[in-house]
Amino acid sequence: MPRPLVATSAADPLVVLRGLEAALAGGPALLPVAVAGPTLPTPAPADVPQRVALVVETSGSTGTGKRVALSSDALLAGAAAADTALGGPGAWVLALPTHYIAGLNVLTRSITAGTTPVVVPPGHFDAAAFADAVDRLVVGPAAPRRYTSLVPVQLARVLDDPRAAAALARFDAVLVGGQATPVALTERARAADVRVVTTYGASETSGGCVYDGVPFGTVRADVVDGELQLTGPMLAEGYLGDDERTATVFTERAGHRWYRTGDAATVVDGRVRVSGRLDDVVISGGEKVPLGAVERVVRELPGQDGAVVTRRASGEWGEVPVVVTERSVPLEVVRARVGDALGRAARPAAVLVVDRMPMLPSGKPDRRAVRTLAGADTDSGT
Template sequence: MSRPLAAVGTSDPSAVLRALEAALAGGPALLPVAEDAPALPEPAPADVPQRVALVVETSGSTGTGKRVALSSEALLAGAAAADTALGGPGGWVLALPTHYIAGLNVLTRSIAAGTTPVAVAPGHFEAAAFADAADRLETGPAAPRRYTSLVPVQLARVLDDERAVRALAGFDAVLVGGQATPAPLRERASAAGVRIVTTYGASETSGGCVYDGVPFGTVRTEVVDGELQLSGPMLAEGYLGDAERTAAAFVERDGRRWYRTGDAAAVTDGVVRVLGRLDDVVISGGEKVPLGLVERLVRELPGQDAAVVTRRASAEWGEVPVVVTAHPVELDVVRAHVGAALGRAARPHAVVVVDRVPMLASGKPDRRAVRALADPTA
């Protein structure tokens, strides 16, 4: 059994909302497509298996493109568990692109709650536009709570605007994900009376399924050989048209199906701490240096909330960490802070100051572009 796959442009969030609602009800499966996004090498199929309701195309900040196939059951299970974790259904302000799973999550949770999301004006994210959207958000007796989902750079912009901060403080929860949220940014939000919930997840898990380090609902986590693996009803069917990649990422163990995240993590007393990508490690002078941990430490420094740590080839050391930032910072300060926590090999060898750190439409750093800035010979 199969059903048609309908591509819908994402410039009109209301059109995506209608198409997703139809897909969840058994109509054509939805493929949200950003008009300015590069097409994947292989065209999307005309039909998909009957269980597939949503296909999310993603190339990520590194790696090759893929199409993640999600069922209605997975999407709605994730939405229901998230509502329970947050305290109940509510109305949403949509501030994220709807060809990414985080934006699609806002639509799914609105559909499940019977509410109409209010979209921030399209284009470059502005705090004033967010405040305008928040003013238009209506809730009702069945879903009285107010929610939104942001990436860290959006949160930082909102916190710089007094009117937007007042609006954000009126939300019952502000989900922040897509990348690690720097501690100073979380502290700024808390001081402003904003309830931040940090999220972790992926397209393969129907979006965020770990809130503030704790898996919600029936989601289970395990660390196997240093890699975080997730299990639960929100898992994707796999990768459309790619059985080999599906078999590598989704594995059976102990009678359960698990998604291999590719992230290094530690779990202490049930709380997950993600340490970075397993493959995002440089060997510097014979020592392994996890760039994700270096980046977290750099982002603890004043003004470095959006700094990115990447790699550069070195004739002496093999590879070395390099900081790319839009805000100048003394290299000695960075080296001392990182070195005190991770040792000599982890100390960045340079700070590259740019007008603006390259970003993807999702709000995540464009790590391939960042790498080119740090190491033009790569």
Template sequence: MARPLVALGASDPSAVLRGLEAALAGGPALLPVAEDAPALPTAPPSHVEQRVALVVETSGSTGTGKRVALSSDAVLAGAAAADAALGGPGAWLLALPTHYIAGLNVLTRSITAGTTPVVLPVGHFDPAAFADAVDRLDVGPADPRRYTSLVPVQLARVLDDPRATAAAATLDAVLVGGQATPVPLRERARAAGVRVVTTYGASETSGGCVYDGVPLGPVRAAVDDGELLLAGPVLAEGYLGDDERTART
């Protein structure tokens, strides 16, 4: 069986949120796309295998564009493992683009928690807007925790702004990933009372699956001849239209 694949512009996080919620519930699979990104050499298919709920376009570390196919089981397993590692579900501030797996993770965790994410405007990261967004994070008895996910340059800009730093220090965790987070930046954040959690992962692992150097619950990690190997329920189904690359990785 196959299910339709719907492409949505990632500049509208609300539309992506609705599309992702439908995809995880068994509706059409979702492909969020960045309108200003170079197109891949081949067009996406109109339908995908029934197990595929989410498709993420990425160049990864190879520089070669590809489409990663993720099942709802993998995406939800990643969200559940992250919630367990962080201490429970909560309300999220979205500060990352929703065509990246890290931004999609914020939406997934909001969906599973039953919370509505506060969304920062797409484009230039503004520490003042970040502080305002933290103030708008609603919590209740069922979701007292508050989180956000940033890349290192965003964290550095937060720490350069006293009000944004104070706002970040009220959050239960600030996930930082996408690239290596310099040790001085981590130390600076923690000295300011910001609860930083460094993350490692990829689109192929439904996003971050290693927190502060420790694999999340069901994830297994090993190093073989200098190559990091990851296993667990968070893994992708493979690459759309590229059986050879899927088998190789």
């Protein structure tokens, strides 16, 4: 029997919380909708399969749109494993949009802990507002720990504000994910006594399921032909209305169902290291250059933890890396650092300084918009 799917605006996170509570209890499935309107051009179905409790729409920062269907079992398994990995249930400060899986995870974990998250006002993230939210957070015997979840740009803004940074140091764990977290930013946070836990995951895995490089609970990671694959009880049912994509991305192997992440990675001694998207590679002067690797090197430069590396066409070299940043940095410094780390072909052709980095509501860089900006500039040689 199908299950009704109810679309709910994410404008009020507590309304989404109530809808998710009902869905996890067997009520109508929930589809949180971005404040700006539908993420995808095609309308969502009125009904979904009975196992589906939550549908997450995502257009991604680079890929095509999709509707990820998640069961109650997957969501609750992810929440239980996360609580175990973090040391037990707690009270949460919600600083992320609730039409994205990271924000929805905060709601799920609050529901299982029997707590209500303190909400940072939606919209442009403000460190002072975050500190105010921390002041309102109350813990109790059943959920004595303090948690929050941020993306790297939010963490950087909090650390820039002394009051907010002091508030962040009061948490038992600060989950940081959504994109690669620069090592320099992590070290800066830990120097401020902030207990950072870097996370990796996707809507297809009910959010983060790899903490500080280690899969939690019964999650397993494997690399097949250079691609990271994950298996565990938190995997999504698939993609609504797209059986072909579901069959391609979710595969059966060795008696388990695996999610093909599309990310290049290595797994050494059980620790996962992601190096970027498999398809995010440019051919520059006949050599393959992974843009994710270039971006990680650039982000280790002082003040560049929010820089984005994208591609630009070049008549001479085919394609070249380009750095887009809010903070000026000499091109020769960037080229020297990247060249030393990755070789001559990886050296960026230009540095483009913007007033504000294009961002998605999730807090991730809008990489399609960044690429458009970079393509409008004039490139230099490699």
